[in-house]
Amino acid sequence: MKKDNNKLKKIGAWVAIIILLLACCMPMFFAFGNGENAQSYFKASLAVAIMVPLLAYAMWMVYKLLNKNKKVADSDMENIIFDVGKVLVKYEWEKYLDGFGFPKEERDKLAKVVFQSKTWDERDRGSEEEEYYIEQMIKEAPEYADDIREVMRRSGETIEMMDYAETWIRYLKDKGYHIYILSNYSTYMLEKTQDELTFLKYADGAIFSCQVKQIKPEPAIYQTLLNRYHLDPEKSVFLDDRAENCEGARKEGIHAIQFESFKQAAAELEKLGVK
Numbered sequence: 001m002k003k004d005n006n007k008l009k010k011i012g013a014w015v016a017i018i019i020l021l022l023a024c025c026m027p028m029f030f031a032f033g034n035g036e037n038a039q040s041y042f043k044a045s046l047a048v049a050i051m052v053p054l055l056a057y058a059m060w061m062v063y064k065l066l067n068k069n070k071k072v073a074d075s076d077m078e079n080i081i082f083d084v085g086k087v088l089v090k091y092e093w094e095k096y097l098d099g100f101g102f103p104k105e106e107r108d109k110l111a112k113v114v115f116q117s118k119t120w121d122e123r124d125r126g127s128e129e130e131e132y133y134i135e136q137m138i139k140e141a142p143e144y145a146d147d148i149r150e151v152m153r154r155s156g157e158t159i160e161m162m163d164y165a166e167t168w169i170r171y172l173k174d175k176g177y178h179i180y181i182l183s184n185y186s187t188y189m190l191e192k193t194q195d196e197l198t199f200l201k202y203a204d205g206a207i208f209s210c211q212v213k214q215i216k217p218e219p220a221i222y223q224t225l226l227n228r229y230h231l232d233p234e235k236s237v238f239l240d241d242r243a244e245n246c247e248g249a250r251k252e253g254i255h256a257i258q259f260e261s262f263k264q265a266a267a268e269l270e271k272l273g274v275k
Contacts, residue, residue, distance in 0.1 A: 077274050079231050080172055083240035084183035087259045088165040088199060096158045106144060113140040114151055124184040126210030156192030164262050169199040181206035182225050182238065184215050205229045217248025237272055239265055
């Protein structure tokens with residue numbers, strides 16, 4: 001059906017081009033006429049040559065206006081689901097940690113017990129108060145207790161929105177796609193950074209792990225998203241920087257793209273008809 005529609009569009013385009021060419025050539029044809037009505041024919045054809053392109057342009061602008069909020073015809077996708085960290089925002093904990101100027105031994109230890117720990121990942125579930133997770137980290141390096149607390153207190157500084165994020169979301173939204181957020185995000189981090197996530201105002205819905213006490217790649221969180229917003233997984237595509245989270249989405253029937261860069265992700269979306 002889509003191939004037939006494309007074929008008809010191509011035929012229609014060629015017909016329109018031929019009509020425009022004929023309209024533009026008519027004045028030249030009648031300009032060399034010698035009959036008594038040649039002058040009238042010339043004026044009429046000149047008016048047609050002027051009016052046809054103007055009408056064609058007007059019709060094109062009306063078509064664009066009427067189709068502003070329609071999806072690309074070749075796409076089966078209706079829903080674009082975004083992870084946040086390293087997709088729509090920078091998450092540069094290494095740079096952030098280096099900024100404290102800790103000695104290398106302490107820096108490496110803090111990296112291990114804070115950002116590279118299971119506690120950090122579990123913190124995104126939001127089952128406990130922030131102090132609980134800090135205490136768990138301190139148990140692993142009690143000699144650095146004060147520094148762990150300071151690193152955690154300022155951890156919102158690891159987040160910075162990508163320069164393309166809001167523009168990309170708005171573009172897809174204007175194309176008629178429904179936009180959703182599915183992100184592992186702690187309660188504390190969300191409180192500290194939510195105002196910076198300006199793309200959220202364009203989202204049709206958002207699931208942050210801390211709010212539902214579920215984390216990717218557990219099946220439950222994908223089902224929560226699908227059920228809450230009544231999404232068809234076959235018409236949904238998920239973008240995440242982690243392979244395991246993409247695989248988790250695929251197991252629930254959702255198309256998934258492992259995000260590497262804006263250019264790469266946009267190209268992968270285009271393969272699915274999202275342009």
